Amino acid sequence: ERAGVPEAILADGKTPAEVADLAATAIETTGRALVTRIGDETAAAVQERLAAAVPEATVRWDDRSHWLVATTPDFERPDLDAAVGVVTAGTSDAVPAGEAALVVREMGASVTRIDDVGVASLARTIDAVDRLRDQDVLIIAAGREGALPTVVAGLVDVPIIGLPVSTGYGHGGEGQAALSGMLQSCTALSVVNIDAGFTAGTQAGLIARQLDDAR
Amino acid sequence: ERAGVPEAILADGKTPAEVADLAATAIETTGRALVTRIGDETAAAVQERLAAAVPEATVRWDDRSHWLVATTPDFERPDLDAAVGVVTAGTSDAVPAGEAALVVREMGASVTRIDDVGVASLARTIDAVDRLRDQDVLIIAAGREGALPTVVAGLVDVPIIGLPVSTGYGHGGEGQAALSGMLQSCTALSVVNIDAGFTAGTQAGLIARQLDDAR
Amino acid sequence: ERAGVPEAILADGKTPAEVADLAATAIETTGRALVTRIGDETAAAVQERLAAAVPEATVRWDDRSHWLVATTPDFERPDLDAAVGVVTAGTSDAVPAGEAALVVREMGASVTRIDDVGVASLARTIDAVDRLRDQDVLIIAAGREGALPTVVAGLVDVPIIGLPVSTGYGHGGEGQAALSGMLQSCTALSVVNIDAGFTAGTQAGLIARQLDDAR
Amino acid sequence: ERAGVPEAILADGKTPAEVADLAATAIETTGRALVTRIGDETAAAVQERLAAAVPEATVRWDDRSHWLVATTPDFERPDLDAAVGVVTAGTSDAVPAGEAALVVREMGASVTRIDDVGVASLARTIDAVDRLRDQDVLIIAAGREGALPTVVAGLVDVPIIGLPVSTGYGHGGEGQAALSGMLQSCTALSVVNIDAGFTAGTQAGLIARQLDDAR
Amino acid sequence: ERAGVPEAILADGKTPAEVADLAATAIETTGRALVTRIGDETAAAVQERLAAAVPEATVRWDDRSHWLVATTPDFERPDLDAAVGVVTAGTSDAVPAGEAALVVREMGASVTRIDDVGVASLARTIDAVDRLRDQDVLIIAAGREGALPTVVAGLVDVPIIGLPVSTGYGHGGEGQAALSGMLQSCTALSVVNIDAGFTAGTQAGLIARQLDDAR
Amino acid sequence: ERAGVPEAILADGKTPAEVADLAATAIETTGRALVTRIGDETAAAVQERLAAAVPEATVRWDDRSHWLVATTPDFERPDLDAAVGVVTAGTSDAVPAGEAALVVREMGASVTRIDDVGVASLARTIDAVDRLRDQDVLIIAAGREGALPTVVAGLVDVPIIGLPVSTGYGHGGEGQAALSGMLQSCTALSVVNIDAGFTAGTQAGLIARQLDDAR
Amino acid sequence: ERAGVPEAILADGKTPAEVADLAATAIETTGRALVTRIGDETAAAVQERLAAAVPEATVRWDDRSHWLVATTPDFERPDLDAAVGVVTAGTSDAVPAGEAALVVREMGASVTRIDDVGVASLARTIDAVDRLRDQDVLIIAAGREGALPTVVAGLVDVPIIGLPVSTGYGHGGEGQAALSGMLQSCTALSVVNIDAGFTAGTQAGLIARQLDDAR
Amino acid sequence: ERAGVPEAILADGKTPAEVADLAATAIETTGRALVTRIGDETAAAVQERLAAAVPEATVRWDDRSHWLVATTPDFERPDLDAAVGVVTAGTSDAVPAGEAALVVREMGASVTRIDDVGVASLARTIDAVDRLRDQDVLIIAAGREGALPTVVAGLVDVPIIGLPVSTGYGHGGEGQAALSGMLQSCTALSVVNIDAGFTAGTQAGLIARQLDDAR
Ligand SMILES: Nc1ncnc2c1ncn2[C@@H]1O[C@H](COP(=O)(O)O)[C@@H](O)[C@H]1O
Ligand SMILES: Nc1ncnc2c1ncn2[C@@H]1O[C@H](COP(=O)(O)O)[C@@H](O)[C@H]1O
Ligand SMILES: Nc1ncnc2c1ncn2[C@@H]1O[C@H](COP(=O)(O)O)[C@@H](O)[C@H]1O
Ligand SMILES: Nc1ncnc2c1ncn2[C@@H]1O[C@H](COP(=O)(O)O)[C@@H](O)[C@H]1O
Ligand SMILES: [Mg+2]
Ligand SMILES: [Mg+2]
Ligand SMILES: [Mg+2]
Ligand SMILES: [Mg+2]
Ligand SMILES: [Mg+2]
Ligand SMILES: [Mg+2]
Ligand SMILES: [Mg+2]
Ligand SMILES: [Mg+2]
Incomplete structure (x- = not known):
């Protein structure tokens, strides 16, 4: 019932492997993975893992604001009039x-x-x-x-x-x-x-x- | 245009006379005076001043939450559906x-x-x-x-x-x-x-x- | 040579008697005594002392800003074009x-x-x-x-x-x-x-x- | 008489050589060495020292939780019903x-x-x-x-x-x-x-x- | 099921009347009221209230350690072998x-x-x-x-x-x-x-x- | 009207590219760019950008006090009698x-x-x-x-x-x-x-x- | 053997009665009681107790520096060449x-x-x-x-x-x-x-x- | 007249060249240079400078406690009975x-x-x-x-x-x-x-x- 709130993964204080695991699980269960405070090394690990596990996913990575979002093709982002x-x-x-x-x-x-x-x-x-x-x-x-x-x-x-x-x-x-x-x-x-x-x-x-x- | 936001007077750090002055001005110009963090002595001073200056005003004072609100009879509080x-x-x-x-x-x-x-x-x-x-x-x-x-x-x-x-x-x-x-x-x-x-x-x-x- | 800078006495942390002594000395040696952060009790003590010691002095006391200034009649305040x-x-x-x-x-x-x-x-x-x-x-x-x-x-x-x-x-x-x-x-x-x-x-x-x- | 409490060595703020010395002494005198907050370089130094000094010891190193434990074959860990x-x-x-x-x-x-x-x-x-x-x-x-x-x-x-x-x-x-x-x-x-x-x-x-x- | 843990009332930040109310409720529902950090004025208020509401209660007040305990005659304190x-x-x-x-x-x-x-x-x-x-x-x-x-x-x-x-x-x-x-x-x-x-x-x-x- | 106050760019917390952009804009609009808290990498980026964009500019860089100033040949620094x-x-x-x-x-x-x-x-x-x-x-x-x-x-x-x-x-x-x-x-x-x-x-x-x- | 170091009693955080008890014990066992950070009320309590318990003692009290010293007539203060x-x-x-x-x-x-x-x-x-x-x-x-x-x-x-x-x-x-x-x-x-x-x-x-x- | 107190140079926050300059001056004027909180790079710079400027000096460097002392052969360290x-x-x-x-x-x-x-x-x-x-x-x-x-x-x-x-x-x-x-x-x-x-x-x-x- 909290579908509107993205389940974000805070990369700080986690190993690249741990973040990649959490991201793979997130996209597999909800169609989206959102990672914040992600550094270069961890972003690479996540991309590699997702490429293997969910090859059809779209991955966007902002190396300035340190976030990464991946979605499956059928993920439907909500659309709010606000x-x-x-x-x-x-x-x-x-x-x-x-x-x-x-x-x-x-x-x-x-x-x-x-x-x-x-x-x-x-x-x-x-x-x-x-x-x-x-x-x-x-x-x-x-x-x-x-x-x-x-x-x-x-x-x-x-x-x-x-x-x-x-x-x-x-x-x-x-x-x-x-x-x-x-x-x-x-x-x-x-x-x-x-x-x-x-x-x-x-x-x-x-x-x-x-x-x-x-x- | 900021009519919906009450102009509150923070009583902390002001003398009773100063607060009473500010409250009298507020009610005279906006129809309402709202004072927060008001102690007993200052509340008495405000009530006395308002009784003299705006005798028709209604004054409510909450000595537990330390606020005082005064309104003129014709003051219209907004009514929001929320x-x-x-x-x-x-x-x-x-x-x-x-x-x-x-x-x-x-x-x-x-x-x-x-x-x-x-x-x-x-x-x-x-x-x-x-x-x-x-x-x-x-x-x-x-x-x-x-x-x-x-x-x-x-x-x-x-x-x-x-x-x-x-x-x-x-x-x-x-x-x-x-x-x-x-x-x-x-x-x-x-x-x-x-x-x-x-x-x-x-x-x-x-x-x-x-x-x-x-x- | 530092005549332009008033020798101020900070009343905080001193007894009324100590402040009164210092003020009397200041006015006697420089023609002016300036006391800051002075409370009611200390202001009374200073006024009493100055009344006895330098009866011709003019004393101004601001009980809101907590300062007191006393000057002898012949004290000449500087006059700056600024x-x-x-x-x-x-x-x-x-x-x-x-x-x-x-x-x-x-x-x-x-x-x-x-x-x-x-x-x-x-x-x-x-x-x-x-x-x-x-x-x-x-x-x-x-x-x-x-x-x-x-x-x-x-x-x-x-x-x-x-x-x-x-x-x-x-x-x-x-x-x-x-x-x-x-x-x-x-x-x-x-x-x-x-x-x-x-x-x-x-x-x-x-x-x-x-x-x-x-x- | 404090045999139940492991004598732990806190690696932070010590050189690798110092930690290795302390670990060797601990295992030689008590049959066990427990090091916490140990980094990779220090863990290598300790392992090398122990391999030389107490070759029969078993060494476990957790590079995620940053601890290292070494015990001699005859060390008997207590067994508590709790x-x-x-x-x-x-x-x-x-x-x-x-x-x-x-x-x-x-x-x-x-x-x-x-x-x-x-x-x-x-x-x-x-x-x-x-x-x-x-x-x-x-x-x-x-x-x-x-x-x-x-x-x-x-x-x-x-x-x-x-x-x-x-x-x-x-x-x-x-x-x-x-x-x-x-x-x-x-x-x-x-x-x-x-x-x-x-x-x-x-x-x-x-x-x-x-x-x-x-x- | 948490009967062994006394329901304590922290008097700090509450009015005497609020503490007295809470204490009366506690003794009526559990047979015991325990108040900590209680000052003299609040202790008096509690004692008065309890005397009226639960006259059979025993009240102990420690004005040095600032606690007050009241129990009904039939309250049974646990007895632990420790x-x-x-x-x-x-x-x-x-x-x-x-x-x-x-x-x-x-x-x-x-x-x-x-x-x-x-x-x-x-x-x-x-x-x-x-x-x-x-x-x-x-x-x-x-x-x-x-x-x-x-x-x-x-x-x-x-x-x-x-x-x-x-x-x-x-x-x-x-x-x-x-x-x-x-x-x-x-x-x-x-x-x-x-x-x-x-x-x-x-x-x-x-x-x-x-x-x-x-x- | 604030021509006398140099528009400084604080390099801390900005990327080299961002600082270079801001410096180029500053020199183009005011004839001078002043950057403070600039590290080696960012100083190199700024120098390169200015060399391309404003080749006639004079650039001074103090790698000890971490500032860099660039001016166009026709920039006139104010001259104050103080x-x-x-x-x-x-x-x-x-x-x-x-x-x-x-x-x-x-x-x-x-x-x-x-x-x-x-x-x-x-x-x-x-x-x-x-x-x-x-x-x-x-x-x-x-x-x-x-x-x-x-x-x-x-x-x-x-x-x-x-x-x-x-x-x-x-x-x-x-x-x-x-x-x-x-x-x-x-x-x-x-x-x-x-x-x-x-x-x-x-x-x-x-x-x-x-x-x-x-x- | 630590006779040269006065056994001082810090009055802060103790009740007047507690300080008086400690002072009486100190003078009875060492011939001297030294109390620091003593307020007026506690000083009065100590003086009263000592007057009763050790009437021959000499008591000095400095209400500005907040200390009190009491000694028996036969107490010999050390004498150091320094x-x-x-x-x-x-x-x-x-x-x-x-x-x-x-x-x-x-x-x-x-x-x-x-x-x-x-x-x-x-x-x-x-x-x-x-x-x-x-x-x-x-x-x-x-x-x-x-x-x-x-x-x-x-x-x-x-x-x-x-x-x-x-x-x-x-x-x-x-x-x-x-x-x-x-x-x-x-x-x-x-x-x-x-x-x-x-x-x-x-x-x-x-x-x-x-x-x-x-x- | 403060000959007994070594003039120490605190290396923290100074460049290697600055520390080397200060050390050379110290040994030339007092016969001794004492540097504290010196890192490896700065220690090397100081040693090089002293080798050139005062080749007859004895240099001791403690890379664990991060100090370096250099003295000329004729420097006489004081000798205190304490x-x-x-x-x-x-x-x-x-x-x-x-x-x-x-x-x-x-x-x-x-x-x-x-x-x-x-x-x-x-x-x-x-x-x-x-x-x-x-x-x-x-x-x-x-x-x-x-x-x-x-x-x-x-x-x-x-x-x-x-x-x-x-x-x-x-x-x-x-x-x-x-x-x-x-x-x-x-x-x-x-x-x-x-x-x-x-x-x-x-x-x-x-x-x-x-x-x-x-x-
Ligand atoms: N950049 C961020 N700053 C603050 N909170 C965040 C951030 N990213 C994720 N979170 C929150 O932290 C939770 C993730 O914590 P964790 O279980 O450690 O991954 C998410 O459910 C968010 O509520
Ligand atoms: N209790 C309060 N806590 C925080 N801000 C307050 C409070 N009461 C009033 N204010 C704000 O402080 C302003 C009053 O400041 P002043 O001009 O000092 O009376 C009001 O316009 C409010 O925005
Ligand atoms: N080193 C500095 N320390 C403090 N303030 C600075 C410094 N350099 C520039 N500034 C100020 O910070 C402003 C620049 O902020 P920014 O827009 O983040 O570049 C300038 O307009 C200056 O007022
Ligand atoms: N490790 C140190 N910790 C604290 N003070 C030091 C230390 N080393 C030198 N000093 C003092 O700091 C002064 C040197 O300061 P500076 O002029 O910055 O080199 C010396 O005269 C010493 O009094
Ligand atoms: Mg929620
Ligand atoms: Mg607004
Ligand atoms: Mg000056
Ligand atoms: Mg123990
Ligand atoms: Mg529990
Ligand atoms: Mg300005
Ligand atoms: Mg000792
Ligand atoms: Mg000295």
Whole structure:
């Protein structure tokens, strides 16, 4: 009954062989395997295993956002009538934003990317307001001080999921300032963990499903 | 255009006179004043000021969840076709859960309270599944190790906002274990800060508005 | 030769008698005593001591920003040709902002207060841009997520000293999120410690002196 | 008189030569050498040394759980009448669980592995209840938010040793959320440090010895 | 079926009225109410409520260890054939040690107190070895650097539950050094949270039940 | 209108190709590209791209301070009548000090380096006082305990920007002690994040611009 | 054989009655009772008990440094040929410095106080060099950034024990910056915990005993 | 006048060329160069440089404790009449203990190594008491929970410098538990930072000089 939520395999902390086993099982039982945080060596192992076990599968691998998705030809991705905006402050936010966008798409919602609208050049943020307002839900990725979700929430009334990114060095680096800033925001954000694009995407996907049900 | 979001005044860190001023301004300009984290002394000051300035206002004060709402007779609360569940693990979670429920109601959604379903007696959690599934969105408040939102997310596919509560002592006390556990959850939660019932409520309210629009 | 820098006494961690002794010595040797973080009991002790020891002194006490300044009639405050803006995000920032403004004035620069321009209502921030641009230096006080200095730095090229304020609760509360966010800002800020209005004011005062020299 | 407790050598922070020396001494004096947290290079060094010094020894090396055990032919492992369950939430918990199981077995108790019963699919946890109840003591390994020992403790009355695992990233990552969650658990757990499979195993082994004495 | 584990009410974070309600319900349904971390005001409220609702109950209140136990005349405490030693390093450890001893006794095991054997005067520790060895399980409470459980574990082979106590000031104060030292111990300890006498006692009680079953 | 502030590209967390793209765009639109925290591989990629796209550009790369600046022949660097001192405590401070000096120069101010005047040999610090006093603003880089800015601020009345450096190991290592010491300084410093030479330089540059305007 | 080390009673975390008992026992068995961190209520309880139990004892109580010493008439304090300097940066350091000086005197060494030589007015530090050099050992108390021991160690070759003081607010406050700065010092200091005047004093006393033996 | 304190060069965070330059200067001006925390590559660079610049120098390099000392033939090491004990809990403490011993010897005191007397086998600790008592000062290195200095201080009255070692993993790992345990010790220790063998050695050397003066 949870068919809408992709069963993702988190590759971190598993051997290539273990990930390949889990992926083979996933595709054989559900028609899809979704692996996140996958490195080059593990991606090769998975591809090899799937080529042997499920030769008819289509495999997509994003070596920048570190995900891999494989589906059998007859797998039917859900199709939801809901629009999710995936927003980045700058170039460095691409990895978790990419992971989030992937999951939203796999859950069946449409994704609009709105990139490089960080607050250091506020005019670009403001220029994006109409596109931001057109979405049903926003995932906003930002590192360093992570101010973008707060600023956007002051401009639009769309529910926003803040996605802190592990950029920044020194005190509050590695995304810690962004996370605590989003948790302290004087606007209404909900938040996921640093770099947790998967979680942000799934949460947006679940909201999208409720909207699709309502429409 | 942000009429649906109540302009809340956070009483923490302000003098009673400052809060009373802000509340009087709020009710005069918007027909409603909503104050959170208000102590006894400040509540008295606000009530006195409002009695003088806006004698026709209705004032409700919850001295357990530390909020106060005042409205003029002609204030029209929005009315949204959306159901938010506010869930607690135990008695200690009542304060932020109460704040969250208040905000959701002020934003116009209906609220169902589902209380005392913490995982230490898992049978009660499981018994609540049907009521949990009936909601459009869930706010789940839990302190100590904060496992309840994770367990519920393993049982239902409703979007869940985890609300960590500042219970617990020693290492990870004051809600820190609950917060980090919800951020690390192997299920898909979004999270607000420790005791941030207001934020959880507003976020749920914004989702409720999208659902009301869709219906 | 450091006559321009007021010799301030930090009352925290000293007994009322100790503070009173230090204040009496300061006014007797320099014509001025400046005490920060002074509570009611200590302020009373200082006033009593000064009334006895230097009856001709003028004493000003700000029980909201917790400072006390006493000067002898012949004390000549410096007069600098430089303009410092002291900016707050909201009401809660008044205490350290007041302390900063005091120090700047005691060092002889002129102070413009620009209040309640926090980013949750971005229009007010943007409306303030002209006033912000007119200053030689800005001290910007903000608590919670502390985004205001970053947003202002994206709008004007005046040097900005970020002053994090000890508001906020839960993770990153007590000003910690604001401090780490300002340290991580993707714009160019320098920062002082949480609630360190005195330090921010002195630093702005030293810059004002350099500008006064140059003019 | 502490013959029942294996004298383990922690390889971390020692050179291969140092570990090999310590292992040779251990097997020569007690008939057994047990090394934990051993990497490939050190394992090779130890094997070479033991092959030279104690050629009749049997050496087992687990390159996944990073332990190595060598025994002389006449070494007699104790045999305890007690059953320890070693439980994992998911694949990533295998390393410390394997270390714990090893130590329990070397101390002479019997080990039952109960794997992949993490709370994200609660049905599997509940299905395992009978197997969990059959044990005298449980070691439960879990990473991320570490909720499994809490949930199990709500279902069975067997004493449980929580073993947090260093999975997870971002805030509370590297096992910190799991550790603090287990310490905050609203059920009765005792806990060992993150990844401290050896400690969990020895503690379970000591309880097993008391049970064996009692039987 | 969990009749052996007392249903304890943690008074922290609840109002006196809430605690009194919970205690009345507990005694009415199970014949016993056990409240921990109870302050004077709440203890009075509970006593008053119980006097009215269950006048035949016996109430014991320990205002040093902050617990209260009430039982009906016909309540039968279990009686286990197992010996638990509750050990303190010094006077400051009395509070959590008292809480632990209470729970062990309520679960039916016998308790031996072994007090003031802290390592600063090592001769006293060594003198206690025989008494320590006579126990089936040890709970060892220690604050500051918390070295006592480590030293005892080097002397006896009884399973030990370390109970860190919130003494100490400065860096590592409030029991943090004791907790981290016990988690890092080079001997085999399991640990509970700082001041978590209730958890230590329940864990020891569960082990005692297994021993009682075995005997 | 922010022409005076170089648009820097932070290479950390970007791929070589992304940095090269951003650098090419920067030089094409502004006549200058400034990259910080650039490693060898990325520097090679940028040089190659610029050689192809803007062959007439001059490229300077500092592989010790990890910056790269490229300018077109007709680029006109601003020229400010203001003197910034860049001071180091020891050899280890060279990297962020070099980054700071670069930015100050690119913003047009003159830079004087005052090196190796750390407080462990206080005579050298005192010998430097005249050179320190001659500057309009000081950037003072120091690692370990970071005492140098405090000591200098006790000697001269020039505004000082403290730049903590990520040296030191153990507790307070990686620049954390230096940062917190500068934030706690009993003198008037403003501070930037650990290793944030870019931020310190920009802040000094903005002050220099104000001074240049005033002169 | 450890007669030279006073058996001190730490009053923190003990009830007045417990402290009084321990003090009575100490004076009866050793002729002296030394209590540290004693508040007003406990001091009164101790004085009352000692007046009853050992009426001939002399009791000294320092309500600023929170210690109490009682001795019987025939108690002979040791007399060591060694000079310990107890140095403070400012007024706020008086409490732990007073505790340290007490312990040194009770151990029999002579104490020279060298006060208010903090580095913010470096001339006063330098003026004190001769007095500092005349000591055998120095205890240097400093709060905030805690730079004084580092600066002194750069001027004299006497062994220095750094005593961080719990002054300061915000990040690194409560003595944390001072502690980490002293631990990171690029000179050779040993350090005790924040406010641990007793520990600093005892350590200096033990060194004084070795010097007395050598002389 | 600080001839007794070796001018050490900390290699961490410097390039090989920088270290070689500093070493050449040191030996040319003082007859000795002492480098700590030196890796293989840097050691080679230093040796090459010294072979060219000061061919008559004697170079000793300890690749386990990561130090290098070079002296000219006519360099006269001081010779102090004082005995320093350098004590380790286990094999893993060898690196900082070796650094400490080196510095003590270079300062001219005699060094006795007392190794592997950690408290997990308390009998060995107690067996060492006589050797421990024979020293003028003790440096005691211990990782994990760092209990050894506390236990020894309960047995002997020699001044002890605790040297925490960066062993251990999980919570309190990397020497943090050892450091905080030593700071919290209920005995009288002074402490240096984690792995700061150089600091411990210099502090012991300064005490040794005072003793040599006294003898
Ligand atoms: N990149 C990711 N970040 C956070 N959670 C993830 C990620 N990828 C997968 N997950 C979650 O982690 C679970 C997989 O854990 P595992 O059983 O260890 O493979 C999935 O069911 C998801 O809920
Ligand atoms: N209890 C609360 N927790 C978190 N945020 C709040 C709370 N109450 C109000 N707020 C937010 O804080 C803002 C009020 O800040 P202030 O201007 O300081 O009163 C409101 O606009 C809300 O967005
Ligand atoms: N080394 C640096 N440290 C801190 N901030 C920097 C650094 N270099 C560039 N920046 C800032 O970070 C911004 C670049 O961020 P990005 O868009 O990620 O390249 C620039 O506009 C600068 O304000
Ligand atoms: N291993 C070490 N740990 C701590 N401090 C050291 C160490 N080696 C040298 N030092 C100190 O650091 C100073 C060298 O710093 P630097 O100028 O960066 O080489 C020396 O004067 C020593 O006081
Ligand atoms: Mg909004
Ligand atoms: Mg679900
Ligand atoms: Mg700007
Ligand atoms: Mg149970
Ligand atoms: Mg043992
Ligand atoms: Mg100055
Ligand atoms: Mg010195
Ligand atoms: Mg001793």
